[in-house]
Amino acid sequence: GTWEGVAEDFAPWNVNVTTIDPGTEALRRVGSGDTQWGARVVITDDTFANCSCGGHAYIGAFDDSADEPTFVYNSSLAGVKEASSHEVGHMMNLAHDGTRTDAYYTGHGSGATSWAPIMGASYYVAVSQWSQQEYRDANNTGSRANYNNGADDLAIISSMSNGNGFGLKGDDHGNDAAAATLLEAPSPSASGIIGTRSDVDTFSFSSGGGTLSFVASPAPSSPNLDIALTLRNSNGQVIASSNPAGALDAALTVTVGAGKYTLTVDGVGVGSPTSNPPTGYSDYGSIGQYSIVGTVPTPGPADTTPPSAPAGLQASASVDAKRVTLTWSSNIEPDLAGYRVLRKTAASSFALIGTVTAQATSFADTTVQPTTTYT
Numbered sequence: 001g002t003w004e005g006v007a008e009d010f011a012p013w014n015v016n017v018t019t020i021d022p023g024t025e026a027l028r029r030v031g032s033g034d035t036q037w038g039a040r041v042v043i044t045d046d047t048f049a050n051c052s053c054g055g056h057a058y059i060g061a062f063d064d065s066a067d068e069p070t071f072v073y074n075s076s077l078a079g080v081k082e083a084s085s086h087e088v089g090h091m092m093n094l095a096h097d098g099t100r101t102d103a104y105y106t107g108h109g110s111g112a113t114s115w116a117p118i119m120g121a122s123y124y125v126a127v128s129q130w131s132q133q134e135y136r137d138a139n140n141t142g143s144r145a146n147y148n149n150g151a152d153d154l155a156i157i158s159s160m161s162n163g164n165g166f167g168l169k170g171d172d173h174g175n176d177a178a179a180a181t182l183l184e185a186p187s188p189s190a191s192g193i194i195g196t197r198s199d200v201d202t203f204s205f206s207s208g209g210g211t212l213s214f215v216a217s218p219a220p221s222s223p224n225l226d227i228a229l230t231l232r233n234s235n236g237q238v239i240a241s242s243n244p245a246g247a248l249d250a251a252l253t254v255t256v257g258a259g260k261y262t263l264t265v266d267g268v269g270v271g272s273p274t275s276n277p278p279t280g281y282s283d284y285g286s287i288g289q290y291s292i293v294g295t296v297p298t299p300g301p302a303d304t305t306p307p308s309a310p311a312g313l314q315a316s317a318s319v320d321a322k323r324v325t326l327t328w329s330s331n332i333e334p335d336l337a338g339y340r341v342l343r344k345t346a347a348s349s350f351a352l353i354g355t356v357t358a359q360a361t362s363f364a365d366t367t368v369q370p371t372t373t374y375t
Contacts, residue, residue, distance in 0.1 A: 003017065006088075009085040009222070010085075012288070027040055043080055044071065054082075055072040056087065060091065070087040078123050106123075107122060108279065117129065117135070129287075169195060182204055186297065193287075194288060196287060197287070202263070210255065211297070212255075212256060213254075216291070226269065226270060228268040230264045243268055258335070265290060315327075325363070339358075345374055350375075
């Protein structure tokens, strides 16, 4: 519930969100040699501050020498979660996100992609994220934003020099095929964290021929991550992708031939938060935890026998139409993927000019020129 939601808000960072009291000494910073400090959130319905607010905190107190708690007075699940992250945000030097007319921005949109900034009043939406004021009429902008720390919430939280004292976690999965994490058929599964807007997690797997499917889901409680899935073949060509406009999860099902593939997970935005009226959010705060489950046909033994050369190859030319048509007989191999057509001239080497399916027995080259010899 509350713990899961707050842990999701801070998932990309090298910080521990816990309900276990670590003791005063682990929460106060007593000098430059201290290696452990933090913030305590006290959740209580005793509104002794009489502030008519969801909570209050000391600004920039995350590294204070005393164990100074922040207080949360809300009682609903969403209220406690949102206020806890919001008040800790103040302790990390973040200010309120509002508009020219409202001190707290309550958000925009509807349904699964309704949005508000955590440092606004994010109780009434499905998605709350850290912000750099990428919404219409934002007021916490420029170099004076966030108590003169700038408008970039993520950079302020990540800073190693402003008293917060922790950075991002190490990247858990590589960004490309060369550094991909291996998945195993027939029931691959994985989990991870998208840590920044530029982070892309890549997984690789081998598949037998047939239908494969994947489902990627964000954190089960108060997710911050909107997921896009992309499937590529061994040549890097996109085979399938999924990014539903009205949902945070993504799923794809596709029939493929036997071979090696990669699957990438990316955090994305939706809509236009600066339009009038605003919708959605950018990919700036679309970060957080996810899990993947899938079904992949088990690869068979490696095929090391090449198919036979196409038989009965013939060419017919039409000079007026600037066309050469190639025809051939069907190959008999049951696992044939298709045919590639390459062409050269006296002045050039062979280059690929087209591909056709295994069922095809002809190809028309319409890029030829008269008085030229082609092979």
